[in-house]
Amino acid sequence: MSNYNxxxxxxxxxxxxxxxxxxxxxxxxxxxxxxxxxDAILEEAGKFAGGVLAPLNWTGDQEGARWDNGVVHTxxxxxxxxxxxxxxxxxxxxxxxxxxxxxxxxxxxxxxxEMWKSANMAFSLCPMLTNGAIESIKxxxxxxxxxxxxxxxxxxxxxGTMNLTEPQAGSDLAAVRTRAVPxxxxxYKIFGQKIFITYGExxxxxxxxxxxxxxxxxxxxxxxxxxxxxVPKFLLNADGTxxxxxxxxxxxxxxxxxxxxxxxxxxxxxxxxxxxxxxVGEANRGLEYMFIMMNEARFAVGMEGLALSERAYQQALxxxxxxxxxxxxxxxxxxxxSIIHHADVRRMLxxxxxxxxxxxxxAYVVGAATDMAHHHPDEAVRAQNQAFMxxxxxxxxxxxxxxxxxxxxxxxxxxxxxxxxxETGAAQHFRDARITSIYEGTTAIQANDLIGRKIAxxxxxxxxxxxxxxxxxxxxxxxASGDEFAAMRKSxxxxxxxxxxxxxxxxxxxxxxxxAASVGSVPFLKLLGIVAGGWQMGRAALVSARRLAEGGGxxxxxxxxxxxxxxYADHVLSQAPGLAYSVVxxxxxxxxxxxxxx
Numbered sequence: 001m002s003n004y005n006x007x008x009x010x011x012x013x014x015x016x017x018x019x020x021x022x023x024x025x026x027x028x029x030x031x032x033x034x035x036x037x038x039d040a041i042l043e044e045a046g047k048f049a050g051g052v053l054a055p056l057n058w059t060g061d062q063e064g065a066r067w068d069n070g071v072v073h074t075x076x077x078x079x080x081x082x083x084x085x086x087x088x089x090x091x092x093x094x095x096x097x098x099x100x101x102x103x104x105x106x107x108x109x110x111x112x113x114e115m116w117k118s119a120n121m122a123f124s125l126c127p128m129l130t131n132g133a134i135e136s137i138k139x140x141x142x143x144x145x146x147x148x149x150x151x152x153x154x155x156x157x158x159x160g161t162m163n164l165t166e167p168q169a170g171s172d173l174a175a176v177r178t179r180a181v182p183x184x185x186x187x188y189k190i191f192g193q194k195i196f197i198t199y200g201e202x203x204x205x206x207x208x209x210x211x212x213x214x215x216x217x218x219x220x221x222x223x224x225x226x227x228x229x230x231v232p233k234f235l236l237n238a239d240g241t242x243x244x245x246x247x248x249x250x251x252x253x254x255x256x257x258x259x260x261x262x263x264x265x266x267x268x269x270x271x272x273x274x275x276x277x278x279x280v281g282e283a284n285r286g287l288e289y290m291f292i293m294m295n296e297a298r299f300a301v302g303m304e305g306l307a308l309s310e311r312a313y314q315q316a317l318x319x320x321x322x323x324x325x326x327x328x329x330x331x332x333x334x335x336x337x338s339i340i341h342h343a344d345v346r347r348m349l350x351x352x353x354x355x356x357x358x359x360x361x362x363a364y365v366v367g368a369a370t371d372m373a374h375h376h377p378d379e380a381v382r383a384q385n386q387a388f389m390x391x392x393x394x395x396x397x398x399x400x401x402x403x404x405x406x407x408x409x410x411x412x413x414x415x416x417x418x419x420x421x422x423e424t425g426a427a428q429h430f431r432d433a434r435i436t437s438i439y440e441g442t443t444a445i446q447a448n449d450l451i452g453r454k455i456a457x458x459x460x461x462x463x464x465x466x467x468x469x470x471x472x473x474x475x476x477x478x479x480a481s482g483d484e485f486a487a488m489r490k491s492x493x494x495x496x497x498x499x500x501x502x503x504x505x506x507x508x509x510x511x512x513x514x515x516a517a518s519v520g521s522v523p524f525l526k527l528l529g530i531v532a533g534g535w536q537m538g539r540a541a542l543v544s545a546r547r548l549a550e551g552g553g554x555x556x557x558x559x560x561x562x563x564x565x566x567x568y569a570d571h572v573l574s575q576a577p578g579l580a581y582s583v584v585x586x587x588x589x590x591x592x593x594x595x596x597x598x
Contacts, residue, residue: 002315002425004054004119006046009557011111012039014361017543018536019107019368027375030105038108041093045112048088049119052081057120060261061428065202067253067263072201075261081123082204086156090116091127095134099150106374110367113300114360117307121432122261126159126199128300132293133160133211137230140281140289145230148240149209159205162293163194163212163231163267171445173213173287174222178269180214180229180277189274190214190231190248193266196439200265201233201250207242208233211293212269212277213286220284228286229277231269247275258431297440298397299366304436305400306359312411312429313352319415319426320345339414347571348414352407354568357561358533359400361540366392387462391454392532394446398522399529401436402443408433447521450528456510456517460503463528467503470496470531473538480545484566491569491576492538495531498580502527505584519590520583527579534573541565 015021015038025033060075067073085091094109095101116124134153137145152158169175178192190212194200201208210231219225234242247270254264269275281289320340327334328341339345369392372385408430412419419426437443455463474496477489502524510517544558 002318004050004057004311004314006042006049006115006118007310008042008046010357010360011042011114011364013540013543013557013561014364015107015111018361018539019364021107021368024105024107024368024371027105027371028377029103029375030371032103033105033108041104041108042111044088045090045115048085048090049115052084053116053119053123056081056123056261058425058428060120060122061258061432062260062422064260065253065263067250070201070249070251072203072250072253072263072265074202074204074263078123078261079204082126082156085127091130091156092154094131095154096138099134099138099146100154105368106370107364107368110303110364113303114307114310114363117304118311121304121308122259124304125259125262126202126204127156128297129162129198130156130158130160132162132296132300133209135296136211136228136280136289136293139292140228141230142278142280145278145280148236149230149232152207152240153209157205158207158209159199159202160209161197161200161211162290162297163197163200163210164290165196166193167195171442173226176213176215176226178212178214180216180227180279181274182216183276186278188214188216188229188277188279189270190229190277191270191274193251193268195266196254197265197267198439199263200267201253202263206234210248210267211280211290213290214277216283223287225284226286227283228280228289230280231275231277235276247272257434258428259435294440295393298446299363299370299393301436301440302393302396302398302400303363305402305404305433306356306363308429308433308436309352309356309359309400309404309407312408312426312433313349313356315424315426315429316352316411316414317349319418319424320349323415323418345414348410350564350567351571352410354537354564355403355407355533355572357540357564358537358568358572359403359529361536362392362529362532363396363400365536366396384465388466391450391462391466394450394454395525395529395532397440398437398443398446398450398525399533401433402526403529404433404436405430443522443525447525448518450525451506451510451517451521452514455503455506460507463499463503466532467496467500470499470535473535473542476542477538480542482545484562485541485545487566488534488538488541488569491573492531492534495534495573495576498576499527499531502580502583513587515591516587519587523579523582523586527576527583530572530579531576534568534576537565537568537573 056077063075092101093104097103180188180190212229212231213226235244235246237243249268250265251268252266323339324336325339328337369385369389373382376382412426412430415426418424474492477485506517541562544561548558
């Protein structure tokens, strides 16, 4: 097993050179994000991630969470680490100062979030869900709900959950059956069962605030009849402290392929007379409100994909430098060498490195767009960034998580047989990554949202604007000197053309034959991700060339950026035309066989 070292230098490069940290720090409410403050935050977060959370990752995976008669015990060291995490103020980083938060931009919290998830994904899931619950209550809760819950949740004294799924209703939330019965005093009694509730029960805090989807007695059928309720584990006393136990209980936790230390709870509401909850916002608008939390979670899950890939890469790289096996190809009678000297190991490591850098750049750019959408004084700029963010969140979630399955598997492959042995730790990253493309909406759900709501509904207006920005980078690459830039321009040009072809197909087909368009939805998501990654890698290479020309130092870093971008163009971006072909031509065979012939 290897240690985790936060890739702070690359984070700084992406934040400053690609995501526009200076522009974000100039926004109203974001002024505290000066370069020196951000550097200090990254440094301290890196120390905490590497020194406190990372050492618990493997031991937590081996021990797991334990259920005992309704009580969930977290793995050894979890409670102590969470206490340190909250006391250091990490839970409050991006939260509103009004409720005790530090109010730092999304761009900054995105980089810090990556560190938590690389160091210890299972641990990071608890504050992730809490942040989503905070956002929902902040935007749609009553003043009383905000006052009662937000200060304690922002401080980390209490955690939060998201309760959507039920045994008969996986992703089909129209099938939700949990009931909410009005009590006539502004409260409701909640009856039902929820499954797959991350940190739905644990021993790290003295209260857990559940956000629960349920139906009122007179609610219409389907998703239009779902309301959202706050249901605390412990009801609050008059002074705001936890009091009587509410009627919500953990009846079991799941035994999972990965994230063993994160308790995934089955929660029963109302088995002893009814769990007391209060309505969030208006009745029958719960799914709309929950999607506030869902969008936060989807972006964060995308960051999990990136983070696990980074952790797997660090471990594979350390192993490749240390493991001595075989002689170097072409060196007859030469000495035994470490496996990083072997060509295919080099290819695997570069595949991991290049995709991680592309995905980090895209995710951070989307994080910065979130800040612009929320804080920019110009309404038109806010709308433009909101549209870009809405387009790209399914890509961040879907592409980064699907890639993490591939890249963490590559990490196992670099280790060879030792990667298949649990004690090395490489397999854990692979196992942990597998859930990321499933929860908070499978890749197909992300892809269908992308082609339907984000592209077809607006005739591709936003994606075409993004393509125009990609073409500008292509033009800049054409003006740069050197074989690397010529190769990048060629691949980016072909990739953008392939993307244009696929967008045109979706816009023309979706309204007439939704099944045919949907067959290509996941390949299209991957296509947009790969080309958007190439766009960012091209930008990174151009910036690096300028910095090298200025002669300001760090030449090795900038040259590595250019070389890595070239590898991405040759090995990853080159896949774009094939994906576009599948989008445009893949429906006929996929839909041809009758069911009985499968």
